[in-house]
Amino acid sequence: QVQLVESGGGLVQPGGSLKLSCAASGISFAFRNMGWYRQAPGQQRELVAVATDGGSLRYADSVKGRFTISRDSVKNTVTLQMNSLKPEDTAVYYCNAFHIITGQNTWGQGTQVTVSS
DSSP, rough: OOEEEEEEOOOEOOOOOOOEEEESSSSSSSEEEEEEEEEEEOOOTTEEEETTTSSSSEEEETTTEEEEEEEEEETTTTEEEEOOOOOOOEEEEEEEEEEEETOOEEEEOOOOEEEEO
């Protein structure tokens, strides 16, 4: 059974940091882009960052320089280090695995990140 489980969300003050982790089971990272998306209330889900199968790292303009994505294909984990958090970063963050050949798209259940004083 393919499963992605996120952890690390919570409440943080503006300017603070959080580290999100995603543990994958039942899948291999081979041929998969691993990414983080977020969805704020009333908004569409948007891409935050992706670590591609080919080794590229891509970020949304709104998080460049503040967030860092990394993937570990041995441990089957992907993390998102978030620094200098802003209230507009508040959202549910979802881990995603996309198979670049089959198109299989797998989502985690999401973890809430709230940035507020």
